[in-house]
Amino acid sequence: MASIRTVKLTKEYPGGVKGVDDLTLDIVDGEFFALLGPSGSGKTTLLRTIAGLESVTAGQLFIGSRDVTQLDPGRRNVAMVFQDYALFPHMSTADNIAYPLKVKKVHKAQRYATAEETADALSLQGLLGRRPSQLSGGQQQRVALARAVASNPDVFLFDEPLSNLDARLRLEARTFLKQLQRRLGVTTVFVTHDQAEALALADRIAIMDKGRIQQLGTPRDVFRAPANTFVAAFIGSVPMTLIPGTLAGGRFAFGEERLELPDEAATTAAAMPDGTAVTYGARPEYISMSSDSRPGAIAGPVQVVEHLGASLLVSVAFGDQLVQAVVDEDHEPEIGATVYLLPNPRRALLFDAEGTRMADDAPAEAGG
Amino acid sequence: MKHDDGDVAGLGRPRAVAFALPALAIIGVFLFLPALWTLWLGLTNYRLTGTAAAHPKVVWFDNYRTALTDHEFRGALWRTTLFVIGSALIGQSLFGFSLAWVLQRVRKPIRSVVEFFVLLAWIVPSSVSSFLWFALYDRRNGTLNALLGTKGTAWLIQYPMWSIVVFNTWVGTAFSMLLYRSALGSVPPSQLESARLAGAGPGAQLRDVIFPHIRSHILTNTLLITLWTFNVFTPYLLTGPANRKAEIMAGYIYRTSLRVGELGQGAAISLIMIVINLIIALVYLRVLRERTP
Amino acid sequence: MSASPVAERSTAMSRFDAQPIRHFLGVIGRTVFVAFMLAFFTLPVLWLVFAPFDKTPGLGVSLPEFTIANFRTLFKSSSALSALRNSLILAGGTAALVLVAGSLASYALSRVRIPGRDMLLYVLLLMSSIVTGTAAMVPTFQLVNELHLIDKMLGVVLVIGAGTLPTVIFILKDFMDNIPKSYEESARLFGARPLRILWDVVVPTARSGLAAIAVWAVVQVWGNFLVPYILLRSPDKSPAAVVMYTFYTEGGQPNLRLIAAFALVYSLPVVLVYFFVSRRYGFRFYGGIKR
Numbered sequence: 013m014a015s016i017r018t019v020k021l022t023k024e025y026p027g028g029v030k031g032v033d034d035l036t037l038d039i040v041d042g043e044f045f046a047l048l049g050p051s052g053s054g055k056t057t058l059l060r061t062i063a064g065l066e067s068v069t070a071g072q073l074f075i076g077s078r079d080v081t082q083l084d085p086g087r088r089n090v091a092m093v094f095q096d097y098a099l100f101p102h103m104s105t106a107d108n109i110a111y112p113l114k115v116k117k118v119h120k121a122q123r124y125a126t127a128e129e130t131a132d133a134l135s136l137q138g139l140l141g142r143r144p145s146q147l148s149g150g151q152q153q154r155v156a157l158a159r160a161v162a163s164n165p166d167v168f169l170f171d172e173p174l175s176n177l178d179a180r181l182r183l184e185a186r187t188f189l190k191q192l193q194r195r196l197g198v199t200t201v202f203v204t205h206d207q208a209e210a211l212a213l214a215d216r217i218a219i220m221d222k223g224r225i226q227q228l229g230t231p232r233d234v235f236r237a238p239a240n241t242f243v244a245a246f247i248g249s250v251p252m253t254l255i256p257g258t259l260a261g262g263r264f265a266f267g268e269e270r271l272e273l274p275d276e277a278a279t280t281a282a283a284m285p286d287g288t289a290v291t292y293g294a295r296p297e298y299i300s301m302s303s304d305s306r307p308g309a310i311a312g313p314v315q316v317v318e319h320l321g322a323s324l325l326v327s328v329a330f331g332d333q334l335v336q337a338v339v340d341e342d343h344e345p346e347i348g349a350t351v352y353l354l355p356n357p358r359r360a361l362l363f364d365a366e367g368t369r370m371a372d373d374a375p376a377e378a379g380g
Numbered sequence: 381m382k383h384d385d386g387d388v389a390g391l392g393r394p395r396a397v398a399f400a401l402p403a404l405a406i407i408g409v410f411l412f413l414p415a416l417w418t419l420w421l422g423l424t425n426y427r428l429t430g431t432a433a434a435h436p437k438v439v440w441f442d443n444y445r446t447a448l449t450d451h452e453f454r455g456a457l458w459r460t461t462l463f464v465i466g467s468a469l470i471g472q473s474l475f476g477f478s479l480a481w482v483l484q485r486v487r488k489p490i491r492s493v494v495e496f497f498v499l500l501a502w503i504v505p506s507s508v509s510s511f512l513w514f515a516l517y518d519r520r521n522g523t524l525n526a527l528l529g530t531k532g533t534a535w536l537i538q539y540p541m542w543s544i545v546v547f548n549t550w551v552g553t554a555f556s557m558l559l560y561r562s563a564l565g566s567v568p569p570s571q572l573e574s575a576r577l578a579g580a581g582p583g584a585q586l587r588d589v590i591f592p593h594i595r596s597h598i599l600t601n602t603l604l605i606t607l608w609t610f611n612v613f614t615p616y617l618l619t620g621p622a623n624r625k626a627e628i629m630a631g632y633i634y635r636t637s638l639r640v641g642e643l644g645q646g647a648a649i650s651l652i653m654i655v656i657n658l659i660i661a662l663v664y665l666r667v668l669r670e671r672t673p
Numbered sequence: 674m675s676a677s678p679v680a681e682r683s684t685a686m687s688r689f690d691a692q693p694i695r696h697f698l699g700v701i702g703r704t705v706f707v708a709f710m711l712a713f714f715t716l717p718v719l720w721l722v723f724a725p726f727d728k729t730p731g732l733g734v735s736l737p738e739f740t741i742a743n744f745r746t747l748f749k750s751s752s753a754l755s756a757l758r759n760s761l762i763l764a765g766g767t768a769a770l771v772l773v774a775g776s777l778a779s780y781a782l783s784r785v786r787i788p789g790r791d792m793l794l795y796v797l798l799l800m801s802s803i804v805t806g807t808a809a810m811v812p813t814f815q816l817v818n819e820l821h822l823i824d825k826m827l828g829v830v831l832v833i834g835a836g837t838l839p840t841v842i843f844i845l846k847d848f849m850d851n852i853p854k855s856y857e858e859s860a861r862l863f864g865a866r867p868l869r870i871l872w873d874v875v876v877p878t879a880r881s882g883l884a885a886i887a888v889w890a891v892v893q894v895w896g897n898f899l900v901p902y903i904l905l906r907s908p909d910k911s912p913a914a915v916v917m918y919t920f921y922t923e924g925g926q927p928n929l930r931l932i933a934a935f936a937l938v939y940s941l942p943v944v945l946v947y948f949f950v951s952r953r954y955g956f957r958f959y960g961g962i963k964r
Contacts, residue, residue, distance in 0.1 A: 065388070065858050084390065086864035098855035102877040111873075112863035163863055387785050388854040389870045390861055399781035403774035403838050407797060410835030414812035415804045421812055479710060482703055494707060497714040503947050504718070505896035507917040508936045512717040514732075514921065521732040523716065550717065582699075611805040613899045617918055630807040637811045638903065646811040657803035665799060 014076035014166040014199055015041045016062060021071035023054075023061050023223075031057030031066070033223035039201065044193050046214035047203045050246070054223035055203045056171060062201060063092050063169050075166060086115075091160035092169040095176060097152050099144040105131065105155050106140040112163030130162045131155075134192070150181045157192065168193070168200040174209060186212055207247050211235065219243050236359075241367035244293050250325060253299070253336050254363075255292045259284055264292045264362070267331045269310045274360035277370040281362055290370070291363040298359035299337040301326060302352050303345070309352035310335075314345045328353055415654060421647030428641030436644065443648035452624075453649065456632035460610060463545060463628050468609035471549030473602065476556020480564055495557070502554035510617035513547045536619060540626030544615040552609065556601055563597035564590065596667065603664035607657060629653055721940065724933035731929065743934035753935050755909055756916035759826070760939070763901065763912050764894040766830040768887045771841045774834075776883065779845035780871060784857075794843060801839035806899045814903050824906040832900050837893055841886055848882035849875065888950045895943050913939045 016039040023032040031054045039045045047055035060066040062073065064085030073081045080088050091112070099108050106127050113123035131140055134154045144152055153173060160168060174182045174189070190213050193200050204210050210217045211231040219226045219234060219242075227239035238244035244252045257266030262282045264271045271292060273281050281290065305311065315334065316327040324344055327334045328351060337353055345351055362370045391399070422443055426436040447453045479498065483491045501509065516524050517535040525531050535543050567590055575589045591598075616631040621639065633653070637646020716734075724730035725744070727737035747753050782790055806813075813832055814823075822828030852875060860870045876883065898914040905911055911919070917939060921927045 063858075063862060065862075085858075085862050086390075086866075088862075090862060092859065092862050094855040094859060096853060096855055098853065098859040100856060100860075100874055100877070102880070111860070115860070115863045115865045115869070388861070389784060389857040389867045389875075391781060391785050391867045393785060393787065395867060396781035396785035396787060400778040400787070403778035403842060406770075406774060406831060406835045407800075407838050410813070410816070410832050411800055411804050411809075411839075414809045414816055415800065417812035417816060418809065421815065426815075475710070478706065482706055485703060486707060490707065494711055494714070497711065497718065499947075500718060500944065501714055503892070503944055504721070504940050505898075505914055505917070505943065507898050507914045508721070508940050509717070511917065511921055511932065511936065512720055515720055516717050518732040523720070523732075523734045526733055527716075550714065553714075607802060611807040613807050617898065620922060633807065633810060638814065643811055643815065650808050650811050653808040654803050657805065657808060658799075661799055661802045664802075665795070 015039060015074075016167060016199060016201065017074040018058075018062075019072040019074075021058075021061065021073060022069045023057055023066055024069040030054075030223045032061060034071070035223070035225065037218065037225065037228075039199060041199055042197045044190070044200045044213060044215045045202065046210040046217045047201060047220060048205070048207060048210040048217050048246075049220035049226075050205060053220040055205075055220045057223075058220070059092075059169050059171055059201060059203045062167070063090055064088050088167075089165050090167040090169055091163045091165035092171065093153075093156045093160050093173045095172045097144075097156035097173075097176075099152055099155055099159075101144050104141050104143060105136065105147070108144070108155055109158045109162050112159065116163075126162055127158075130158045134158045134161070149177050150185060153177060153185060154188075157189070161192075161196065165198065168198050170200065170202040172204055173202075174204070175206070182209075189213065208249055211247070219246060237369065237371075238293075238361070239369055241291055241293070241363050244361065244363070244369075248295060250296050250320075250336065250338060252293050252295050252361075253334075255333055255335065257290065257292060258286070259288045259290055260286050264290065266292070266333060269330055271310065271355065271360075272308050272357050274355075274362050275357045276372060277362040279372045280370050289365045291367065293361040293363060294335075294355040295359065296325060296336040296338040298356040299335070300354050300356070301328075301337045301339045301343070301345070302354070303349070304352065306352055306354055309354040311350055311352050314347055314349050314351055317344060317347065326351070418647045418651045418654065421644055422651045424644045424647075426644040426647070428638070428643055430641075439644070443645050444652075446645060447649050447652065453632065456627055456629050459541065459626070460628040462541060463548070463615070464606055464609045466541070466545035467548035468552065468605040469602065471545060472552045472556045472605050472609075475549060475553040476558075476601070477560045479553070479557045480560035483561075484564060498557055499554045501550050502552065506551075506614040507617055509551055510547070510614055513543075513550070513618055517543060536623065536626070540619060540623055544618060544626050544628075547618055548609060548612065548615065551614065552605060556605060559597060559601045560594070563594040567593045599667050600664070603660055603667065607660045607664070610656065610660070611653075721933075721936055724929065725937040727930075727933070729930075730933050743930045744938070746928075746931050747934040747938060750931060750935075752908065752916060753931065756911060756913040756935075757939065759910060760895055760912040760914070762826060763829055763833075764891040766826065767834050767837070767894045768890040770830060770834045771837055771890050772883060772887055775838055775841035775845050775886065776876065776879070777871075778838075779842045780849050780875060782842065783846045783849035794846070797839035798843055801836060804836075806836065806897070810899065810903055813900075817904055823904060824910065826905075826910065828904050829901050832904065833894055833897055837890055841890065845879070845882060845886060848879045852878050885950060888946055892943050892947060 016037075018035055018037045021032055021035045021037075022030065024030050033054070035058065047058060049055045057066060061068060062075075064080070064083065068081050071081075072079060075088060075090070100111065103111065106124060109127040109130055110123040113126060118126070128140065131137065134157060136151065136154055136158060139147060139151060139155075144155070147155065153176070156173070170189075174185050177185055186209060202210075202213060211234075214231060216228065216230055217234055218228045221242055227234055227243045229237075234243060234247050238247060238252075241254055245254060255264075255266050257264055259265070259281055260270070262273065264273055264281075274292075281288075302309070310330065312328040312330045312335070314326055315329045318325040318327075319341075320338070321341075323338050323341055325336055326339055326345060327336050335353055339345075364370050387396075423438055423440055424436040425439045425442070427433050479494070483494060486494075504512070514536075516522055519525070519532060519534040522535075524535065525533055571589050571593070572585060575585050580588060611630065613630040613634075615626065615628060616634065619626040619631075621631070621635060627635070629649075633646050633649050636649065637643050719734045720732075723734060723737045726739050726741065727735070728740045728742070729738065730743075781787075782794065787793075817823055817828045817832065820828070822831070856874050856878060857870050860874050865873065896914060898918065901912050902915050902918070905915070908916075908919070913935075917932075917935060920932050920935065
């Protein structure tokens with residue numbers, strides 16, 4: 013068990029592209045930590061740098077109290093589960109799980125006993141003699157986990173281990189993974205591009221873009237209070253509606269429409285001059301729709317209706333701007349009908365011209 | 381930087397060099413060195429035996445002058461050219477392509493049998509295949525004379541060039557057949573379909589769809605079999621050392637340098653051959669590079 | 674095979690062609706062509722099929738008076754047996770050499786960017802195709818003579834090995850390039866050192882490629898006539914390729930019963946191995962490297 017600490021860590025590729033840019037980060041002992049971001053955001057580079065598979069250009073990296081910046085990956089006592097699992101195709105399940113112990117020169121009988129024990133704990137009974145090609149995707153993923161567990165590491169590193177599974181299996185494996193991590197209590201860093209996965213699994217999430225952390229916080233933080241428009245757009249199964257506009261007389265103006273300012277930024281924004289460019293953000297789940305006029309609501313024609321299962325995603329046009337609302341499945345509007353949308357002012361957000369969230373009490377915190 | 385990118389096993393440059401060294405050393409000593417040595421040997425009057433063996437003298441370009449004015453060398457080069465044109469460019473290419481083309485349209489068992497025998501000719505060790513043809517061409521008991529009713533024809537003596545051209549076509553057709561088979565397989569069926577729907581007959585299909593598509597394969601095949609045929613030693617096994625009328629470059633070098641013992645002269649001819657090889661190979665590698673950018 | 678759908682479709686189409694005469698002529702043409710080719714390619718090998726089992730084989734092909742006595746003669750002939758043994762030694766030695774040296778080199782070249790690597794591979798391949806046994810026989814003989822390796826099997830192994838290694842490295846590197854990097858990274862994170870990774874992970878993963886290369890090397894050496902012919906002097910060291918030649922060119926009446934049996938026993942292994950490998954790994958890859 014160990015914490016992980018990076019100090020001003022930079023990984024620069026030949027040609028000057030920075031995979032990780034001056035990054036300082038603390039991961040607590042026993043924490044389930046997710047690195048979330050689009051492809052090319054540097055999340056995998058950071059993970060591989062922690063593993064030692066990428067060299068560090070500048071800065072320091074600690075695992076526990078050890079400075080491992082220049083340490084060989086094989087001596088960091090970390091275990092990694094790869095996206096393709098990296099199970100050795102010529103070895104049986106038992107040989108695969110026992111391989112880390114073989115490298116550590118554990119006695120043969122001992123290592124197969126450990127392998128069997130680990131396999132049992134991960135419900136792999138009866139599969140010990142099979143080759144990877146004879147296993148299903150879910151089983152392969154569990155063998156890769158078992159191999160990582162058997163090496164008894166200080167840190168687990170997961171590189172999108174669920175992305176090769178089909179949707180149904182992925183949910184199952186997700187729950188399994190969370191249980192396993194709770195039980196073992198091993199510090200875990202998990203890379204994913206799937207925000208739902210990160211929200212579901214992690215104790216804390218670092219959302220990355222361009223080699224930097226855009227926001228660091230609990231799933232609740234990043235969902236409720238995204239630090240900037242990038243995070244706001246990235247998190248949530250239905251993307252947040254972001255409306256560019258201006259401040260006008262203590263209200264938010266876009267086109268002909270006016271909206272009340274969000275509660276959390278009302279005081280700050282009211283103090284700013286009219287015409288200041290801002291972005292108004294509201295999650296479709298927090299916008300209510302009605303067919304009758306209501307005070308503060310904006311009216312527009314329904315353009316698209318998408319079925320999400322128990323609910324509907326309704327897109328309403330205001331000039332060129334589409335605003336989306338999630339409504340109950342019983343309230344399906346006609347295409348072209350005029351509806352009234354009213355965002356919940358306690359859940360709506362306001363971002364300044366740079367895209368940073370505005371809040372009355374504390375300035376939004378970007379990065380960690 | 382501690383690790384190179386892509387160096388996934390943490391080999392490191394020094395160890396990588398150490399790994400590569402044994403192979404590179406063997407290639408360096410037994411492939412590069414001989415090639416460089418020809419440059420030097422070709423400038424001397426080195427001989428296998430006698431005084432010039434112990435104390436070779438530098439004769440500069442005498443060997444090259446001798447070679448280029450020697451009618452035996454020019455004869456061997458001319459015969460080699462005919463041999464390459466006859467057995468590789470015409471024989472192997474034509475047979476190989478026709479086989480690949482026709483066998484597409486033949487039932488599987490027949491196709492497998494034909495392919496088996498074509499490949500067999502290619503695989504049988506060269507000293508066996510040359511004996512098989514030696515027997516086939518035999519003047520008194522040869523199967524060829526029995527079959528054609530040409531009793532008493534000494535094919536290897538009366539028609540030496542024809543004999544080795546046919547022999548080498550027989551040996552080498554398999555490669556062209558395999559290459560053209562995979563080339564024809566890579567022509568998208570949809571293009572043939574649409575040509576056929578537009579009313580194109582087999583000739584028009586070949587000209588308009590297939591040849592443009594496999595042009596690079598044709599080039600590759602032509603250059604490779606040219607290179608190999610130019611260097612092939614096997615006809616010597618069939619014709620033997622005495623038959624000068626079928627002597628091609630390989631046999632000529634062997635006779636000059638190792639039988640007569642004029643190593644310096646032989647080296648000069650070797651170099652001429654290596655230069656010709658180099659030209660063919662460079663053209664080939666250029667074509668290859670254009671194909672895979 | 675990718676060709677078969679084309680074939681199926683084309684026969685289907687030609688049936689719809691309302692030109693029965695052309696279709697008929699096509700069938701005739703194909704049949705004549707296939708028959709001619711079959712005759713051309715089978716005729717010479719018929720001798721190899723019949724003569725070994727013939728009591729009194731001649732040079733011409735004839736149906737045999739069946740006997741296996743020829744093989745008894747063969748197994749009593751010490752020169753024939755030692756020739757086959759020598760071929761085995763040369764083939765085994767060369768295959769071992771190119772496999773070990775070739776896989777180490779190709780692995781290093783696949784994984785580490787040594788400066789000028791691509792150029793190196795390019796030059797190696799170029800050299801191996803222009804410095805052939807024929808063109809370089811004089812300096813090769815000279816070099817091996819200077820190294821006192823004339824009439825030693827090692828000399829033959831090294832010369833043929835050097836000629837095949839560039840191709841071996843080129844093809845093995847391709848195999849190594851295709852091994853997922855995560856295998857090695859994973860082993861490395863568990864603490865395995867490079868040689869251990871090579872032995873535990875890379876070699877087993879690339880074993881089909883290694884097997885194919887080994888077979889290819891064996892076939893190359895088995896059939897090679899020129900190099901042992903030039904570099905070996907003692908008849909008791911000559912491999913089968915050379916002995917086969919001396920059997921029918923040395924003075925006196927050739928012993929056809931011995932030659933026939935010997936030719937068959939000598940040819941059979943490569944034919945079997947070749948067809949076994951081609952069935953497993955396909956001709957497409959093989960086509961490119963058999964010379």
